[in-house]
Each structure stands twice: as structure tokens, then as C-alpha cells.
Amino acid sequence: MIRRSTRLRTVAAGAAVALAGTVAAALPAAAVPSNGLVIDEVYGGGGNSGASYTRDFVELQNRGTEPVDLTGWSIQYHSGSATGSWQVTPLTGTVAPGGYLVVAEAQGAGGTTEVPAQVTGSIAMSASSGTVALVAATTPLTCTDSASCVTASTDLVGYGSAAIAEGTPVGGASNTQSVGRGTAPDTDVNATDLAAGAPTPGAVNAGSTPPPTPPEPGPVRIHDLQGPGFRSPLVGQAVTDVPGVVTAVRATGSSRGFFLQDPTPDADPATSEGVFVYTSAPAVSVGDSVLVSGRISEYYPDAAPADAQTLSVTEITGPTVTVLAHGAALPAPEVVTPTTVPDVYAPDLGGGNLEDTPVTPSRSALDFWESREGMRVQVDDARVVGPSNQYGEQWITTKPAQKPSYRGGTLLTGENATPSGRIQLVPLVDGPDVAVGDVYAGATVGPVDYSQYGGYLIAATQLGAVVRGGLVPTVVRAASARELTVATYNVENLDPTDPPAKFAALARGIVVNLAAPDIVALEEVQDDDGAADDGVVTAGKTLTALTDAVVAAGGPRYSWREIDPVDDQDGGEPGGNIRTVFLFDPHRVSFVDRGAAGVDRSTTATQVAGSAGRPALTLSPGRIDPTNAAWSSSRKPLVGEFRFGGRTVFVVANHWNSKGGDGNADGRFQFPVRSSETQRQQQAALVHAFVVAILKKNPLAQTVVLGDLNDFQFSPALSVLRTGRADGRGVPVLVDMIQTLPANQRYTYVYNGVSQVLDHILLTPGTFLQGRVGYQVAHINSEFPDQTSDHDPQVVSLFGAFR
Known part of the structure; x- marks a missing residue:
């Protein structure tokens, strides 16, 4: 089986970005029974053995009479012990009176049903014991005892054996059971206010209460942050609610995150409509229509920017993700034919920096792939020109007639004459190891990425069926005894x-x-x-x-x-x-x-x-x-x-x-x-x-x-x-x-x-x-x-x- 690549990234990039906003409710000085926004349900068994839902989640309910704007608020999670730190998921959106908002957290390996969430985070919650806090701020809490944490939060739920709770923690949480509220008033005692039962996120409640108002897309689109050059014109800046559809998720290795593409492109062929969102625990699925907020970064895979020899990858780092819908249609991949990519691999700049020039897709293969960075492409009947290695990397050609070797490879015939049809392939799905001359019959599809070990690559979400080329090791002709x-x-x-x-x-x-x-x-x-x-x-x-x-x-x-x-x-x-x-x-x-x-x-x-x-x-x-x-x-x-x-x-x-x-x-x-x-x-x-x-x-x-x-x-x-x-x-x-x-x-x-x-x-x-x-x-x-x-x-x- 192909081993997923673990070496596309060699250092971590990005830090979490706190999004400033208006706090809609005052932080209480002390706990009082809540008549406003409360934690309605907590489930930490998502994706575990026996679970039907694929993710953990926290559900909020607005029991008040006024809408609550969640800008600047957060859901925070603690293991519930007397030590440790709080993990934060920033919130967005507005919850109408009587409405619910579901925050999906980390995804497990099991389950079959997606959580119908409006906000997505990446916190891996315990199924049986922990503490969840609703906080009118995005700064991580520092408290580790019940009294302090109750004071610092708007609402607090401790479950299982948690040392941090309102009163006594509620029991019964498991892989198959959440803890949730009934209709009784909040007493600020978790064991009284909540009880174990089957998980019922969002969709179960939608018929009787108004849904939360989804946020609108922000002013920046992906082609704006990619820009017409090799580096983003917005590098280092924060962006808010960038819209797109999730086209691929890389959940393993050291370069985790997901690819986002805008289905509504602009008319500029130099500006890509795709981008990589870097996060260590991607909590989205292919087909999610999302809004992403974060900071724009240019990641160099080989070294710090001052010393880097590679081109960079434009990324959104420290993301906050709002899921608007599941199951959205993916943007159609661009079909790359033998004549699509220019015949020149790289332009001769006399040793100059390619990043100092505008992207010109017709100039070279490097320009072409940069203009498609993060976007879905498709290569049909792709021939393998470099075999699978231990990292799952391999190489194909988009130009099967370009400088072919007699055994199916592609030849280097001169200095600075890299064959322009050659591109790396790193599957995000399992498949067989391949040798030179094998062919992926049919469509091979995935977004464009970049690696220091082979330049631009296709992170394949779909592989064609492998047709073996039948290559066998050479056995030389035996010489005579006199030779x-x-x-x-x-x-x-x-x-x-x-x-x-x-x-x-x-x-x-x-x-x-x-x-x-x-x-x-x-x-x-x-x-x-x-x-x-x-x-x-x-x-x-x-x-x-x-x-x-x-x-x-x-x-x-x-x-x-x-x-x-x-x-x-x-x-x-x-x-x-x-x-x-x-x-x-x-x-x-x-x-x-x-x-x-x-x-x-x-x-x-x-x-x-x-x-x-x-x-x-x-x-x-x-x-x-x-x-x-x-x-x-x-x-x-x-x-x-x-x-x-x-x-x-x-x-x-x-x-x-x-x-x-x-x-x-x-x-x-x-x-x-x-x-x-x-x-x-x-x-x-x-x-x-x-x-x-x-x-x-x-x-x-x-x-x-x-x-x-x-x-x-x-x-x-x-x-x-x-x-x-x-x-x-x-x-x-x-x-x-x-x-x-x-x-x-x-x-x-x-x-x-x-x-x-x-x-x-x-x-x-x-x-x-x-x-x-x-x-x-x-x-x-x-x-x-x-x-x-x-x-x-x-x-x-x-x-x-x-x-």
C-alpha cells in the first residue's frame, strides 16, 4: 500500500489568530441560574467505537429573548483535572432567541453521520470525563478549580469525574451517550441540570426553533489573497470569513490541513482560486462549504525565507472555520492535457528570483502550476516516470511523448532542461506502489501543492486504475570467456x-x-x-x-x-x-x-x-x-x-x-x-x-x-x-x-x-x-x-x- 507522505512539511507554521469583535453579553461576576445562552449538550464520543456521529460536539441554546452575537466568544475545553490548560474554539454567528448553535470538534476514525454544525473546531474531547466552558472572550482560561472557572465563564459543564464543574459533575457520558439539558430552568448544578442520553445535535431541534443566522462572506476572496504573483499581497495580514468549498483534507503527516477552493473564479489566469488552510487537526470534510478566518502566511518548505531555495506555499494559518453547509458540489477539476503545460520548465532569469516576477502561466511549468496552487486538476491516463518511494511520493508526466526513455521514463537531455510534463504525485488515498512505465488509466484528480523534494505536486484524492507496464529488471547478456x-x-x-x-x-x-x-x-x-x-x-x-x-x-x-x-x-x-x-x-x-x-x-x-x-x-x-x-x-x-x-x-x-x-x-x-x-x-x-x-x-x-x-x-x-x-x-x-x-x-x-x-x-x-x-x-x-x-x-x- 502507498504510504502517505510525512515529509511535505519540516517545521510548524502559523499561530492561532484571535478575531476581535463586540462582546454581546457581560461576563458574570458570579454564577447565577442562566436565562440566556447556555451549554445545552456536550458529546465527546464522536468517531469512537460504537459512535454514530463522526465528531465530538458542543451545542448551545439561547434561552433569552434577544439575539446573541457570538463574535469574540469561544467554547473552551479542559480535561477536568486539577492541572492542565484550556483549549479554545472561537465562535462566530448570531443565535436567535430560542435558537441553537452546534460547534463540531475533533473527528474520530469511526461513525457514519456528520454533525450538522455551524462552527467547526479541532478539540479532541474525552468521551467520559471533562469540562466545557462557554466564555465571552477568546483568550484561554487559566483557572483550574471550579469556583474560579465558574466565575470566569458564562456557563460551565463538567461531566464524568471532572474536578471542574458547576456543583456536581453530570455522569453517564460515553462513546454513545452525550449529556444534555431538559426544559427545566438552569440551577447551576450540572448533575441536576443535565442527564445522559442519545446525542441530538442541531438538526433534531431545528423544527421547533429558529436556526442561527449564518455569517456573511468577508470582503476577501481566495484569488485576492493569492494575487497575481508568487507571493500573496496580503502576507502577514488577517482575513475574515473567506468563502470556499473544502476539496481535500490531509489529516496525517506533518503538513496537516485542508484545501479550499472558491467555486466562483475571477477572470485573471494568473490568480489561483485555491489555497491550503494549515491546521494540526482539520475538523472539516470534503464538500463542506465554509468561511475561514485566519492569517496569511508564505511557507517555505526547506528553510527560513531568507535562506530558502524553494518556492513558497500561500496558506491561511491559525484558522477559525464556520461550516455553512455539508455536501456542496466540488469545483470541477481543470483537465491537464499534453499541451496544457508549457514546454519550458523554468524561465532563464540569470539566477534571479522567480518570486520577483509576475506569474505568467504561459511562460513556464513553474508559472503554470503556481497559477493553480491549491486548485483541483485532473490528469488522464497518467504515466509513471518516477517510482513510489517510502513516503508515498511518485512522479507522473502530463506529456507522455516528451523525451521518453525506452522503458517509460522521461529523460534529462541538457542543463536546465527539466522535462516540463513531469510533476510529483502524493496520494491522499491508498493505492498500490508503482514503477516507471505503469499508467493510472482514467482520471487522477487532486489539488496542486508544493514540496521541497520535487517542486509542485498533485495531492491526489482520486487515482486512476493502475495498468502495469510490465517493467522487469535488466539481465545483461553474458560475455564470452575471452572477454x-x-x-x-x-x-x-x-x-x-x-x-x-x-x-x-x-x-x-x-x-x-x-x-x-x-x-x-x-x-x-x-x-x-x-x-x-x-x-x-x-x-x-x-x-x-x-x-x-x-x-x-x-x-x-x-x-x-x-x-x-x-x-x-x-x-x-x-x-x-x-x-x-x-x-x-x-x-x-x-x-x-x-x-x-x-x-x-x-x-x-x-x-x-x-x-x-x-x-x-x-x-x-x-x-x-x-x-x-x-x-x-x-x-x-x-x-x-x-x-x-x-x-x-x-x-x-x-x-x-x-x-x-x-x-x-x-x-x-x-x-x-x-x-x-x-x-x-x-x-x-x-x-x-x-x-x-x-x-x-x-x-x-x-x-x-x-x-x-x-x-x-x-x-x-x-x-x-x-x-x-x-x-x-x-x-x-x-x-x-x-x-x-x-x-x-x-x-x-x-x-x-x-x-x-x-x-x-x-x-x-x-x-x-x-x-x-x-x-x-x-x-x-x-x-x-x-x-x-x-x-x-x-x-x-x-x-x-x-x-
Whole structure:
């Protein structure tokens, strides 16, 4: 089942807003029997086991002869103990003489009948014991004893074992019974004035008494508070009685609340008619016609506004909600077709802030979705381009013909060229996990929202029926015995604390899907106690567990070579000490160990030595210039000298600096600054120079450069690696094998619904003169919800051809 997202919000936003108004009755100095507004009924069992009503509620009755304006009044609840604090639900509306007003509170998981309420709060009341106060103010009470609380309130009901009550608390309240008044005068003794019975909110009394007068909508509509820009023109201001229909409720996770949409739009295509109402305990239902008062906020999911890279979400915070009616028709969703969203994902502003420009829906996908923020949209027959993750997030495309991969994804083909049809999908309803290429046949519907982890999203309240695309993991073609096979695989922070199932799955991938390569370069192998930051840097336990799992999967008994890093100097997870490692089948290849014992290989550079025509390493295994600043807080390349069939093959395993710290491709600064590129270009230059040094000894030397380079095939860093120049105009000394594949097969990784290249195998030109070269990417992880790693491995065969 899909897991609902818990990570759309990382910090709480907003504070409760007290709405000023005219107090319609004076606060009594002492309790006297009430002939005016009283608490008529209290029910705390809503949504509990056996309950018919879905919510708790408090019913008020006006026993007086004049209407009572509730502006500035509140219902307050206390657990009834001698300690604790009061919770507040502000009131609105006017109760006519003889009339009733129902305040619905928190909703439970059970029940089938909605409470017919005029005001909705979010207080979770106890079914059996507590205290409810009617107060002619919205400031929380501070009293914790009966005498003080009676004095501070207009009316007070304690039930069950409550320590706070008028006289003796009334008994009998439960999941199925409320406590309510009869027709007798109020005596200010709860046990005398009220009795337990079946709940009878509002509608039961409507036939004999005039209903309360509903409030009118305030002057501000949703399109006014959204405005024509990316930020609200009313940010920080209070708004009163904004009308709309509840279109979706998010009751779980850290971003709780509900989506509100005005069914009467304006004529401006830049102003959205939807908004998110942020409240930790949403007490409304889809189809409620409501008025919402609160304060306008711009929420940045990733950081404080001064440091945020993301766009913001316009919200109403600290809401007070008045329910006018249930079961209202929802605004029809806008159908998004393959031509609806612009083909450009983001405008080029030279790094400028998108929020400083007006929303122009025809300019870019970011503009388009901002103009629909909070509104219902519909995508028909949506194809999945990014699989479900552990948070329930997935990605679809609204443009199925845009840059498709051969397995159903959508490709990144250039810098700042995010496919504009791709959008995140976070279901608010349960559904199956999905893989790339699956299709939601029919309509997928929900309001538009925004997340720091994937830009704009559809919070789906309706999913189409899943039609499986039939995607299966790749199994590479087996090479002949005369061919050398070399693979690269990022095993995602592997350490002994990982479950045995991960080791077994990685082993199956190596043995079955990669056909047990002769040499495997591993990235992200952690030390023997994983993330524990205790000075341990060895990785023998990790590698023993993996190689044992390979044997159990039917593969060879691999040997390995690696160099333990200096503690906490190679980046990655703190304490993990990730490194690159060579696995090799000693029955197929031999590793040439070079260098004197006792040399600190973690900080001593290997050099290219040997005679003309016969290059050799001074240290094997060794590292390329490990003390160079280019490798600061980053993995150092591992170099090894291998022998296969009388040939010497040099292998350089890499795991370059990550893209952490780069600007957000879905964010407010466009085009984003890619600050991490500088270090990768420096790293590329060092590896390029090392390969050149080998080729100077022997221009036909067989050299394989491979690993997780954390950059795209069209990036400046890869141009530097291949040619020594960022513009790619130098003489190529390496061929990037991913570029030899058809264009629709060029990807090794799926990130936020975009198929892209981060992992590479590059060969020196002389390698191609030694026989045919075969190259394959094994798509076994990134397109599937049950990933063993977030990267797909790849393999190259040298000195022959596949059978």
C-alpha cells in the first residue's frame, strides 16, 4: 500500500489568530441560574467505537429573548483535572432567541453521520470525563478549580469525574451517550441540570426553533489573497470569513490541513482560486462549504525565507472555520492535457528570483502550476516516470511523448532542461506502489501543492486504475570467456548494520543481473560499524558480508582491494567513512600489488612509472593525489593495476563530489547556481591528467575510468574528464560509453521523476583497438519501488564481443 507522505512539511507554521469583535453579553461576576445562552449538550464520543456521529460536539441554546452575537466568544475545553490548560474554539454567528448553535470538534476514525454544525473546531474531547466552558472572550482560561472557572465563564459543564464543574459533575457520558439539558430552568448544578442520553445535535431541534443566522462572506476572496504573483499581497495580514468549498483534507503527516477552493473564479489566469488552510487537526470534510478566518502566511518548505531555495506555499494559518453547509458540489477539476503545460520548465532569469516576477502561466511549468496552487486538476491516463518511494511520493508526466526513455521514463537531455510534463504525485488515498512505465488509466484528480523534494505536486484524492507496464529488471547478456568484464555499482551506504536482505539483493544483482563481472568497482562502501562516528575506518566486515552473499547467490568468491580513508575526511554520512572498492574474481584476473609495506596509501599519491610502452603504478592499489584540495570532504579515486590474458588493464574507480548545495531546479532562483560543479571539474582535471600520464607511456594502454561521477554526460566536468577542457574542444583521451547508446537509453538513475546519467564507464581509445567492446546499463533499481540501491549498475566487456 502507498504510504502517505510525512515529509511535505519540516517545521510548524502559523499561530492561532484571535478575531476581535463586540462582546454581546457581560461576563458574570458570579454564577447565577442562566436565562440566556447556555451549554445545552456536550458529546465527546464522536468517531469512537460504537459512535454514530463522526465528531465530538458542543451545542448551545439561547434561552433569552434577544439575539446573541457570538463574535469574540469561544467554547473552551479542559480535561477536568486539577492541572492542565484550556483549549479554545472561537465562535462566530448570531443565535436567535430560542435558537441553537452546534460547534463540531475533533473527528474520530469511526461513525457514519456528520454533525450538522455551524462552527467547526479541532478539540479532541474525552468521551467520559471533562469540562466545557462557554466564555465571552477568546483568550484561554487559566483557572483550574471550579469556583474560579465558574466565575470566569458564562456557563460551565463538567461531566464524568471532572474536578471542574458547576456543583456536581453530570455522569453517564460515553462513546454513545452525550449529556444534555431538559426544559427545566438552569440551577447551576450540572448533575441536576443535565442527564445522559442519545446525542441530538442541531438538526433534531431545528423544527421547533429558529436556526442561527449564518455569517456573511468577508470582503476577501481566495484569488485576492493569492494575487497575481508568487507571493500573496496580503502576507502577514488577517482575513475574515473567506468563502470556499473544502476539496481535500490531509489529516496525517506533518503538513496537516485542508484545501479550499472558491467555486466562483475571477477572470485573471494568473490568480489561483485555491489555497491550503494549515491546521494540526482539520475538523472539516470534503464538500463542506465554509468561511475561514485566519492569517496569511508564505511557507517555505526547506528553510527560513531568507535562506530558502524553494518556492513558497500561500496558506491561511491559525484558522477559525464556520461550516455553512455539508455536501456542496466540488469545483470541477481543470483537465491537464499534453499541451496544457508549457514546454519550458523554468524561465532563464540569470539566477534571479522567480518570486520577483509576475506569474505568467504561459511562460513556464513553474508559472503554470503556481497559477493553480491549491486548485483541483485532473490528469488522464497518467504515466509513471518516477517510482513510489517510502513516503508515498511518485512522479507522473502530463506529456507522455516528451523525451521518453525506452522503458517509460522521461529523460534529462541538457542543463536546465527539466522535462516540463513531469510533476510529483502524493496520494491522499491508498493505492498500490508503482514503477516507471505503469499508467493510472482514467482520471487522477487532486489539488496542486508544493514540496521541497520535487517542486509542485498533485495531492491526489482520486487515482486512476493502475495498468502495469510490465517493467522487469535488466539481465545483461553474458560475455564470452575471452572477454574481460568490468562493472560499477553504487551500493548506497552499505555497512554491516544493513539487513541481510540488502546484502542478498546486492549479491543477486551482481551475479544474475550483471552476470558476475570479473571486476566490480563499488561506491559507498562504509566502514565496519556504519554511521557510528567512533574512529573505526576498516571495512573488512562489510566486504566479507557482501562477498559471502555473492557466493551464496551462486557467484565467485571475490577478492578485494581498498584503502581505508582518514577518519571523517572523505565526506558522505558522518562516521560512515565511505570509500570505493575493487572486487575481482581471482580465477579470472590477477591484481598487481605494488608498493612497499607500511606506506600510508590514504595520503600518499600513486604515480605512473615504468618504461616506455610499459606503464606501471608506484602504488597499486593507490589514490590519485589524495591530499589535493580538489578531494576535500570527498572520496579519492582508487587506482588498480590488473592482468587479464597477458594484458595490463588500469582501472580508476571514482565517487566524485555530490550535487549537495546546488540550487533547486524546482525553486525560486532560475536558472539555479550549480556551485558543486567547480569541485567536480577540479577532480575531473586530476583524473584526466593521470590518464594522460599513462597514455604518455603507452598511447594504446587499456584504461577504464568508472564510477559515480555525480554529473551528467553533457556537463563541463565530463568534458574536462574526456578532453581536459570544459568546452569539450580538446583531444579526447576517454570515450564515455553512455554516449554510445541510443539517446533514449542514456540514464543510470531516476531522481524526482527524471531519468538521468550520474554513473559512467569511460575507456581510453586504445582499448577499442584490442577487440570489440560491449556496454550495458542494468536497470534493476532506480525505476522500481523496491530498490536495493538508488543507482543502476553498468558493465563493459573488453577484448572481444558478446556471444
